[in-house]
Each structure stands twice: as C-alpha cells, then as structure tokens.
Amino acid sequence: AQTVTQSQPEMSVQEAETVTLSCTYDTSESDYYLFWYKQPPSRQMILVIRQEAYKQQNATENRFSVNFQKAAKSFSLKISDSQLGDAAMYFCAYSPKTSYDKVIFGPGTSLSVIP
C-alpha cells in the first residue's frame, strides 16, 4: 500500500529565511505524481507544486522548489525568502497516474513564520 510520511509535525522559520519541509513515501509504482499542498487558516487546499516521477528535473515555482530523490523515495519542499503568508499546514501527497486513483496525503507539517 502507498503511504506518505511527514516527520515534522511543526516547523518555524524567520521571515525572509529558507525552510525545508521533509516528506517520504512508499510505492511500488514507477510512474506517479507527487504534490505539496498548502492549507491556510481558511482551509482551502492550494496546490503549491507538482512533480512527475519520470522527470528527473526538480520542479520549481517561484520561491518554492523541491528536492526529488526517486531512489530514496524522498520529496522535500524548500521555501525561500519566507513570507508571513506562507504560514499554513503543508501536506505532501502522492497519486498514481490514473484518473481513478486517489490522492494520498501525509499527516501534514504546520509552518509558522516569525516576523
């Protein structure tokens, strides 16, 4: 069975600094998607970044980048130049590459940004 683990229940970062959130997953599939979702206090789930497993290049979206290590089944999120608006729950998620399969979420990391 596929599982997603986030070993850091809570993290904090100083404004303008960089923080890395960890995620590991387990799967026997060779091709799949990995995601980082942000859930602010409004509880609206927001896609931060997506990585396709067959792509070796790490995905980036402005201040957000990932370190995807397929062999180690590791998928960390780096947030650069942290802003107060980055404070939220962050969920790492995995999904097989079919439209009928579910997205599996990790337990989440609560990120605080210190002014």
Place this chain on the structure above:
Amino acid sequence: GAVVSQHPSRVICKSGTSVKIECRSLDFQATTMFWYRQFPKQSLMLMATSNEGSKATYEQGVEKDKFLINHASLTLSTLTVTSAHPEDSSFYICSARADTGIFYLEAFFGQGTRLTVV
C-alpha cells in the same frame, strides 16, 4: 487553475436530519471526484471515490448508508449525510480530478463544508 465549487460552506443541522453537500467542477469535466473528511489539526481522510454514472467506492470503515454519494454528471457530485449525529460534525472537502486538458490528472479542491450537528 480550474475551479471547484463546494456548497454550502457552513451548515448547522439538528440531530437526526439529513444534509446534502454539493461539489461542482465549474470549468472542466471530472469523471472522478473524491470526498474527504478532516478533523481539527489532522490530515485529509479519504471517505469515498465518486465515479460518474456508477456507484461510489467507499474506504474501509466508512458507512455507505450514512454517507450517500451521487455523481450524476461529469461536473456534479453530492454527499448526503443521513440521520446526522453530533459525531458526524466535521470539515468535509471534495476534490475533482480533470480528465483532459492542461490540468489533466490534477486534483482541484472545493473550499470545504463545516458541518455542525446539534
């Protein structure tokens, strides 16, 4: 990105009554939609996978007779909590996955529904 509209955002109902929550994909078709439940400060727990034109697939431990799911069209899925009790109070989130187009296989989330059963 694409938009998923979930309605209502908040609902309070009396114990024993039923509540319907709607999930609509506004600008894309979604053969598959997902219903999640989220407890405070916890992750999203998948309740069921809703497929257009067929019966929903429920996760282990989820009562299908209590949580009725209907996926009548490629843009609408509904979750009905029947004979609601206070323990059903929670935050429910739907997700729709695009079948085609530039957002192919990306999941988009509704804004969630906070259900309170009194």
